[in-house]
Amino acid sequence: MTALLIAQIVLTLFVFFMLLNSAAVMVYVERKVAAQLQQRIGPSLVGWKGVLQPLADIIKLMFKENLRPAAADPLLFALAPIIAATCAFAAFAVVPFGGETTLFGWLPEGIRLQVADVNVAILVVFAVASMGVYGIVLAGWSSNSKYSLLGGLRSSAQMISYELSYGLALASVLLLANSLSLTDIVNRQGGSWWHVLPRWYVFLQPVGFLVYMTAGIAETNRAPFDFPEAEQELVAGYHTEYSSMTFAMFFMAEYINMVTVSAVATDLFLGGWHGPFLPASLGWIWFLIKVSAILFFYVWMRWTLPRYRYDQLMAFGWKVLLPVAVINLLVTAAGVLYFGI
Amino acid sequence: MGSESALFHLFGAIAIIASLLVIAQKNPIYSVLLLIASFGALSGLYVLLDAPFVAVIQIIVYAGAIMVLFLFVVMLLNAPHEDTEHDLEVHPLLRGGPLRAGALLAAALFVELTWALTKGGGESGGFPGAAVTSVAAIGRSLFTDYAFAFEVTSILILVAMVGAVVLARREPGTK
Numbered sequence: 001m002t003a004l005l006i007a008q009i010v011l012t013l014f015v016f017f018m019l020l021n022s023a024a025v026m027v028y029v030e031r032k033v034a035a036q037l038q039q040r041i042g043p044s045l046v047g048w049k050g051v052l053q054p055l056a057d058i059i060k061l062m063f064k065e066n067l068r069p070a071a072a073d074p075l076l077f078a079l080a081p082i083i084a085a086t087c088a089f090a091a092f093a094v095v096p097f098g099g100e101t102t103l104f105g106w107l108p109e110g111i112r113l114q115v116a117d118v119n120v121a122i123l124v125v126f127a128v129a130s131m132g133v134y135g136i137v138l139a140g141w142s143s144n145s146k147y148s149l150l151g152g153l154r155s156s157a158q159m160i161s162y163e164l165s166y167g168l169a170l171a172s173v174l175l176l177a178n179s180l181s182l183t184d185i186v187n188r189q190g191g192s193w194w195h196v197l198p199r200w201y202v203f204l205q206p207v208g209f210l211v212y213m214t215a216g217i218a219e220t221n222r223a224p225f226d227f228p229e230a231e232q233e234l235v236a237g238y239h240t241e242y243s244s245m246t247f248a249m250f251f252m253a254e255y256i257n258m259v260t261v262s263a264v265a266t267d268l269f270l271g272g273w274h275g276p277f278l279p280a281s282l283g284w285i286w287f288l289i290k291v292s293a294i295l296f297f298y299v300w301m302r303w304t305l306p307r308y309r310y311d312q313l314m315a316f317g318w319k320v321l322l323p324v325a326v327i328n329l330l331v332t333a334a335g336v337l338y339f340g341i
Numbered sequence: 342m343g344s345e346s347a348l349f350h351l352f353g354a355i356a357i358i359a360s361l362l363v364i365a366q367k368n369p370i371y372s373v374l375l376l377i378a379s380f381g382a383l384s385g386l387y388v389l390l391d392a393p394f395v396a397v398i399q400i401i402v403y404a405g406a407i408m409v410l411f412l413f414v415v416m417l418l419n420a421p422h423e424d425t426e427h428d429l430e431v432h433p434l435l436r437g438g439p440l441r442a443g444a445l446l447a448a449a450l451f452v453e454l455t456w457a458l459t460k461g462g463g464e465s466g467g468f469p470g471a472a473v474t475s476v477a478a479i480g481r482s483l484f485t486d487y488a489f490a491f492e493v494t495s496i497l498i499l500v501a502m503v504g505a506v507v508l509a510r511r512e513p514g515t516k
Contacts, residue, residue: 076370120476123397130405134377137409141370141416149416156413163406180394180476 012115019092023255024054030299037303064244069144072241076142081242081249084135088256091128094121095263096183098273098284112183113273113284121182122170125264129219132257133159136221136238139250143241151237154310158218158225161317166215168325172208172332173201173268182264186272198276202269207328209269211321213297216261218317220254223302225313262294263287270294349389356382369415373408380404394476 035042043050068077098113118124133155140152177185192198202209218225239250266272270290273283359379366372380403387396483491
């Protein structure tokens with residue numbers, strides 16, 4: 001019992017640490033990939049091929065002065081980055097990233113590679129993600145600056161528009177899996193059809209996957225949907241007035257949200273930790289590969305596509321993405337009902 | 342059991358204090374935020390009642406969607422302080438117009454709630470639907486026992502939607 005408890009605490013701290021790290025790694029990857037796409041070298045001076053650049057950035061940020069505009073709302077200005085970062089970390093708590101393990105026989109019984117196994121896990125991710133927007137909105141409002149306010153307003157409008165499609169894409173997977181637990185959803189995707197095609201839901205739900213990924217970009221405020229920060233229009237959007245580590249918290253929250261969206265996409269559509277060639281105990285390697293692939297896709301998108309116009313984003317969300325998601329849900333429901341897929 | 346009742350009192354206290362502070366704020370943004378805190382505490386109470394689904398839906402629908410809309414409107418109107426034409430010296434019941442009607446409605450609601458809560462069979466009287474925890478069970482009872490109420494609610498929401506569209510639409514030719 002105590003061994004299990006210690007293992008659980010270590011696992012929780014491990015996930016926290018890895019999420020912190022993932023933000024740093026993603027900053028480096030983002031800059032390197034962007035440089036390659038633009039035929040530059042990118043960060044190359046700090047450490048081998050610039051791998052220590054994120055560390056140098058963090059140290060630099062820590063020693064910067066933390067400024068607060070005189071007209072800002074002191075309480076909310078301080079609270080906003082805390083909300084953003086807390087929600088980013090909390091969402092990952094229910095995301096499973098591997099099957100049961102005994103850590104090579106160290107533990108008397110297996111533990112799940114997941115901080116908390118909640119039976120409504122998928123809804124918890126959704127709920128926490130929808131709370132994260134308050135960090136951005138409040139940052140925009142409390143700064144008392146017009147660019148920040150515009151960023152915050154855009155963020156809330158974008159959130160309302162895209163959350164519906166995001167939720168409907170999730171619902172179509174729930175219909176297939178008949179469960180709200182992410183662990184169950186992943187376990188239903190084990191095995192393969194005719195020993196060739198893995199039983200991933202992406203093959204049953206190609207439209208749902210596309211809707212999820214598109215709405216996911218909007219949820220994480222990434223280009224081509226990065227309107228809350230849109231640097232050419234709004235200086236830096238909602239975090240214009242933030243500096244030092246408070247700015248870093250927003251930055252970190254954005255990357256951690258990206259990791260969470262990718263991890264949930266892996267669990268929902270790409271079979272989680274199931275994959276060929278590796279024993280079940282090493283399934284987390286497959287999980288890592290899949291999440292990295294989606295994250296690379298996100299970075300690739302950002303540096304390939306130009307930003308939309310804001311009215312285009314709204315029209316796309318309400319007039320294209322939402323109807324597609326609704327029809328997809330109806331077709332899925334009919335399929336489950338009549339063919340029992 | 343002890344920790345559970347401690348959590349109940351904690352969440353209950355947060356919900357009540359936050360709700361009271363909602364109406365005590367001058368800045369509408371703070372009111373919105375305190376209402377969200379109150380919803381969060383309610384969600385905690387639902388978890389204690391073994392209804393995680395309702396708890397999460399409470400967060401998604403109320404705290405996540407509706408309050409974002411509220412916050413959006415408050416920020417867009419950018420009213421930093423409430424209209425203080427009627428100073429706080431006059432008691433709400435003594436003020437004229439809609440304020441008096443609102444105070445009367447609040448008083449009526451208070452009396453009704455007190456009556457409804459004391460009429461029930463005390464603490465031990467369990468509610469018939471309390472055992473329904475799984476999502477499947479909620480769905481089943483929603484579409485069988487409560488199908489009529491469910492459909493009527495959807496018509497109500499549809500009417501509200503059509504009304505909002507009609508109100509917001511500009512007549513062609515007018516600006």
